[in-house]
Amino acid sequence: MLKIYGGDRSSPSNKVRFTANVLGLQYEYIKVNLRAGEHRQPEFLKINPAGKIPAIDDGGFYLFESNAIIRYLADKNNSALYPKGLKERAIVDEWIDFGSMHVGAAMSKVTYNRLYAPSRGESVDERSIQDGLAFLGRFLPVVDDQLGKNKYVTGPTMTLADLNMLALLDPAEASEVDVSKYKNIVRWRNALKKEAFYTKCHKDYLDTVKDIMAGLKK
Numbered sequence: 001m002l003k004i005y006g007g008d009r010s011s012p013s014n015k016v017r018f019t020a021n022v023l024g025l026q027y028e029y030i031k032v033n034l035r036a037g038e039h040r041q042p043e044f045l046k047i048n049p050a051g052k053i054p055a056i057d058d059g060g061f062y063l064f065e066s067n068a069i070i071r072y073l074a075d076k077n078n079s080a081l082y083p084k085g086l087k088e089r090a091i092v093d094e095w096i097d098f099g100s101m102h103v104g105a106a107m108s109k110v111t112y113n114r115l116y117a118p119s120r121g122e123s124v125d126e127r128s129i130q131d132g133l134a135f136l137g138r139f140l141p142v143v144d145d146q147l148g149k150n151k152y153v154t155g156p157t158m159t160l161a162d163l164n165m166l167a168l169l170d171p172a173e174a175s176e177v178d179v180s181k182y183k184n185i186v187r188w189r190n191a192l193k194k195e196a197f198y199t200k201c202h203k204d205y206l207d208t209v210k211d212i213m214a215g216l217k218k
């Protein structure tokens with residue numbers, strides 16, 4: 001059976017679970033304890049030499065990097081989540097790349113400093129938070145405009161670009177990034193967060209983070 005190595009607080013890991021859930025795949029979810037350093041142990045480094053989650057083991061075929069994994073899973077299962085047509089696929093790739101490289105990178109700056117650094121006792125980089133917020137202020141309107149034209153990120157049907165963007169935006173509330181003024185993003189996000197592929201993974205990222213944080217304080 002497919003094995004997904006991940007963590008509940010890891011958005012890239014959740015993205016892989018969202019995709020596997022949409023595809024209706026049976027899989028074993030193996031939580032890697034980053035705090036305990038399990039990702040740096042030799043057994044895990046055989047699966048992902050970069051020592052990061054997510055990673056998968058598909059019958060002895062190892063793969064890391066969430067976007068490579070979701071493309072592989074969709075293609076392997078011949079899914080319309082990753083269209084085969086040259087231009088349709090290019091547009092899905094365009095929005096996956098834009099999401100990860102710009103929206104996700106900016107969100108990470110804020111999430112890291114508002115959520116992770118304090119929970120690890122590391123110093124908080126306020127400048128990085130402001131940079132992240134400025135980039136989000138520039139890029140979220142682009143996503144919002146796109147969702148004003150389409151039901152989903154790339155058109156009338158859901159694709160990997162939606163699952164990627166949904167996971168990237170999941171930490172918004174936990175990181176105190178206000179997305180409420182982006183009405184199309186709100187509409188699209190609220191609808192997707194009710195879907196079984198999402199609720200099977202978690203009720204809401206904010207609740208997941210609160211539970212994990214409460215556990216850390218015990």
Ligand SMILES: N[C@@H](CCC(=O)N[C@@H](CS)C(=O)NCC(=O)O)C(=O)O
Nearest residue numbers: 010011012051052053054065066067
């Ligand atoms: N670009 C990677 C990001 C993976 C990543 O940074 N994962 C984090 C958890 S969200 C991790 O494993 N951190 C542990 C470390 O870097 O040591 C992907 O999309 O899979």
